Amino acid sequence: MVPDLQDLRAALVAALGAERLSDDPADLAYYGADRCRGGWPVQPSLVVFPRSPADVQAVVRACAAHGVPVVPSGGRTGLAGAATATRGEVVLSLERMYQILEVDPAARTLRCEAGATLQAVQDAAAAAGLLYPVDYAAKGSAQIGGSLATNAGGVKVLRYGLTRDWVLGLKVVLASGELLVLGGALVKNNTGYDLRQLFIGSEGTLGVIVEVTLKLARPPADSLVALCAVPSDAAVLALFARLRRSSLTLSAFEFLDHGCLNHVLAHRRGDLPFSRPAARYVLVEVEVPVPGAAALEHTRDELGACLAEADDAGELGDAVLAATQAQARALWAYREDISESLHRHTPHKADIALPVARVAEFLAAWRPLVAERLPGIEALCFGHVGDGNLHLNLLRPADEGLSAFLDRVHAFDDELYALVQAHDGSISAEHGVGLLKRDHLHYSRNATEVALMRGIKAVLDPAGLLNPGKIF
Amino acid sequence: MVPDLQDLRAALVAALGAERLSDDPADLAYYGADRCRGGWPVQPSLVVFPRSPADVQAVVRACAAHGVPVVPSGGRTGLAGAATATRGEVVLSLERMYQILEVDPAARTLRCEAGATLQAVQDAAAAAGLLYPVDYAAKGSAQIGGSLATNAGGVKVLRYGLTRDWVLGLKVVLASGELLVLGGALVKNNTGYDLRQLFIGSEGTLGVIVEVTLKLARPPADSLVALCAVPSDAAVLALFARLRRSSLTLSAFEFLDHGCLNHVLAHRRGDLPFSRPAARYVLVEVEVPVPGAAALEHTRDELGACLAEADDAGELGDAVLAATQAQARALWAYREDISESLHRHTPHKADIALPVARVAEFLAAWRPLVAERLPGIEALCFGHVGDGNLHLNLLRPADEGLSAFLDRVHAFDDELYALVQAHDGSISAEHGVGLLKRDHLHYSRNATEVALMRGIKAVLDPAGLLNPGKIF
Structure with missing residues (x-):
């Protein structure tokens, strides 16, 4: 461990207690990555387990003082590497901040800590006769903070929209260590730029979400x-x-x-x-x-x-x-x-969005293109077609080694994303960009948009402390 | 007219044609202000009437080159002075860009130019058997671009949410003159920061919205x-x-x-x-x-x-x-x-939001406070209480002159907003900040939030070209 890191470790132990910190290799490997394996190293320096917003502020301040970046970490069910630590970062796990704090049936709101699982949120809503309608397969592990940070979608978007549509308020720790309280019990608050919206979908690059107030719906009969x-x-x-x-x-x-x-x-x-x-x-x-x-x-x-x-x-x-x-x-x-059925074929996945009206046209181009460029590879498609969201899967042939397969499919990614772009689509419908699609971002966002994103990042996190290297 | 402005006028005439430009005093007075009269001067230099996004780009570029700021201008039904020109700005009216461009019943979307009125949008949706559910009294004049720029609310927020919830895509002209296309037919697009959200509710300070794609709902039976x-x-x-x-x-x-x-x-x-x-x-x-x-x-x-x-x-x-x-x-x-019934009493209005659960408690404090501080002034309250949104009205006594009345009620504003803040409320539920509440913004947004807003403004509009002096 380099001297700087020893100082940081001492500062974190002083702030949180030694039992809230780990550099056990098994913990580093477990907490240091999400479900996306992209060939990059998994090498955080430390994992910390704060138990309160004040703890999170202390962690961020200590990391800032020592120049060590932070990877905010939820249930790590992401599929784009946005929660993976590749460069000696401190992984800030929210898993000990899982309390459901309040359910208000008349206002139809739920307030909870960021580490509460989606399942726990759904259960607490259901116990009050209400519905938190964002729903996806990883709900038992996925945490609500990560769900916001990735603006998660899932199987009910057609009816209920994305996570963004259900966020009333959030508390977020900035790179400066300051805690910002944005919205909450207020339905309406038109007083300047809605900063909440920046953090939703920002993949942990602008702040650490520590508390969330969600809207709830009435369940269907x-x-x-x-x-x-x-x-x-x-x-x-x-x-x-x-x-x-x-x-x-x-x-x-x-x-x-x-x-x-x-x-x-x-x-x-x-x-x-x-x-x-x-x-x-x-x-x-x-x-x-x-x-x-x-x-x-x-x-x-x-x-x-x-x-x-x-x-x-x-x-x-x-x-x-x-x-x-x-x-x-x-x-x-x-x-x-x-997904489970395809798992043993180590599928190479793409999560794309298209205007609904162009889905058939896209598939009519994609299927023959795969057949031509990737002989022997089975191409499958499923997804939330009502939202224009397709999950494309390329399966590894039984007789092909993993690295040869990955070489072939990665080489094909540019052709795929160019095809998506030509159909006015997005290279990431709901999984996000993370590390996985960073180099392909230009297929969905032009140079001006990326420059604006970098400018916003510099306003909120001038030192590049939070989740560096993700998105752009 | 100062020389700089003569050059700008010549450049605008060259770009748009002389008939798309006015400095007639009646036009300047009419197009230079919204419905809020706050004691500030109404003094634009020119009014221009672009007919296309390219026209808008040309206007913004010409104004930038000549250092003359721009006030984007819709139906001017706003109640906070956000569309009022007080310092020789060019008023950029969207009223000649009013086309409904497309309604897609299967996707349930509507695309239109920014100057389409809310009424026209509702009618076009209804003609396709669908509903654009944002609804408020000024719909015959209010334009959809302004509706987005102020994140308009209205009488159906309880059921259908704010304007933000219905925006799928927008085209916006930046202060650089560049046209940015954000979203559109895509329901899902998780590729970095959602820049659309910045422009919604930014009161024309970050860009000029020129085209909008809206989601539509199915009307109730x-x-x-x-x-x-x-x-x-x-x-x-x-x-x-x-x-x-x-x-x-x-x-x-x-x-x-x-x-x-x-x-x-x-x-x-x-x-x-x-x-x-x-x-x-x-x-x-x-x-x-x-x-x-x-x-x-x-x-x-x-x-x-x-x-x-x-x-x-x-x-x-x-x-x-x-x-x-x-x-x-x-x-x-x-x-x-x-509102019409109160008009002859020249009411001083406040548009506040509270957590719904605290509405009664707030009113129990507000009524006696007004009675004590503002003797002879009748205090009325109505509003969207299901959203926690109250419209407070202080009526001018028949025997009191306007300026004496305004002195009294303006002096009371700080006490009112402090009371709102003490009840965890917002000083602007739906009308926005504009010029009217700029000096009171600190009751709803802290110094860090304002600094972040200024930072974001500097990223998007470094020269302060667009609607300067509004919000903060």
Whole structure:
């Protein structure tokens, strides 16, 4: 350990106590990286576990005084390397700051520490008869602070929007060590620039979020789930437009191609839920707006009529409508099990967004391009097509070594992102930029935008203390 | 006209044509101010009327080259002086850029030029069977660009949120003259800092918004309106909490005190809608979630049951439930006619926000404070109490001259804002800061926040070209 770091360690022990600090190699490896493995080193100097905003301020001030950068660290479920320490940083873990502080049913708000998991937030909301509607698979580990720092999306964006839409207030420790209190119980506060918005989605580069006030929604009375077999990408979009024109309240419209379903069936040794395979599948969820059997029946009839019209129009091959909540969960599992089913093929993932209207056109270009440039590599697509958000997966052939595979797919990234750019898309729909897409950022943000981002970074963190090297 | 300005005028004539430029004193007075009269001079040098983003770029570049600042100008319905030119600025009016460019029913988006009125946007959405839900009284004149620049609120915030929640994309001309395209058709785009958010609510100080892409909602099937007579501020909050706990979808919860209703009745020579007066009134609107007579009846029964329970609990003196749309409009008019009814008393207004839970406590302190400090001045309160947003009005006594009145009420502002601050409130809920509240900004934003705002302003507009002197 270099002398500077020994001084910093002493300062941190003095501030937090020795038990709130670790340089155990196993801890450094565990807390030093998120779920993205990109070939960069994982090498933090220390991990600290503050228990209060004042602790976080002390950590940031000590690191600033010693010139050692800080990586704010939540549940580390990110997929872009934004929570990975590669250059001797101090990892500031929020995991000991997990309290739900207050739920106000009349105001429909929840206030909690940044280290509370998404699951804990959802559970506390549900206990008050309310809903925190941002939802994604990693919710048991993902922390709300990280969810804000990445402006997390998930499976209900179509109905409820992104994390940004649910943030009323936050407390954030700046690079100066100062604690800023932004918003909170106020719904309205038009007094100059809304600084909250800067921290949301900034991937820990502008401040450390330590407390959050969230809006909550009223949960729907009930929901209905259908799995649809669809002949083509174009039919998927036609079905989406049809459902949006109807009076149904669509809460999910999730896409998976035939390859994805095949891998799920192989993984769990299951059978096709239809009598014959289709090219594409869509999981549809609609909300039942009011309680009671009549409303449920009415929504079921409406959904049935809508799917029958889609069938007449050639948009539908087949459809299964869940009759019970257990069946609904089973249909959702075809979508939710994809990532796990693909895991053993070490997929190279891209998380892109497109204007919804251009999804089919993009896929019609992407599939043959992969076939031509990456022979032997299976290309799969699933995602939140109602938001224009596709998760593209390139699978490693069984007979190809990992590094040879990564060389091939990384070499293809530029072509992919150029294709995304040509379709007015974004190279990161919801996972963020982090380390993974930093060198590709120019496909989505021009030089002026990057210069403005750097200027803003310099205003908030002139010494580059917070999560340096991420985003740009 | 000073030589510099003659050069600028020549440059603007060359860029836009002479007919797109005016220095007629009547135009300067008309386009040089918004609805806020604060004692400052109204003295722009010129008014220009660009017809395209390229025109706006040319104006900004010419003004930058000649060192003459620019005031971006929409419908000038603002109430804080943010669109008023006091120092020889060029007023850049967006009124000739009013086209609705595109409505996409499947994506539920609308794209338009910044000078389109809120009414035009609402009408274009309605023509596609959709709803742009931000709504306020000045919609016939207010332009969507100004609506974004002030993050406008209005009467449906409780249900649909602020303008910020409905912005998907914008095109903005920077102080450098560069056109930035931010977002648009993409729902998701997590690629670094969300620069869109900076421009929303920045009151024209960071860029000139020239085009907007908005999200649209599906309109409710129907709605029900009730006017409630309520015995006290505390009962207003209890009634609000009761309605929020119910399964009703509350779309408005508007408050008016007895004084407001009296002025409305005097103005239109009408009668009290109840058999006897109450201390407070609340206009309640709930949505009928699905079409059909059964759903309407069900919602009516639910609302009736909820109000009956409120009556039993002592929260309600009386209530009138509209049976027809005409009756609903008539009930809304009691709320909507307040501002016009008060106009002849030249009210001094404050637009404040509080945590909803602290509204009654604040009013219990504010009313006696006004009575003590401002003898003879009638104090009225109405507003969007479901958002914690109160519009406080101090009326000029008939026998008091305007300037004596203004001296008294302006001297009281600091006490008012200190009281707001002590209740964790904001000195501007929705009207913004502009010139009017600039000197009071410190009651809502601390020195660090103001320093960060100034830093951000310097990044985007280093020469202070855009709307100088507004906000801070």
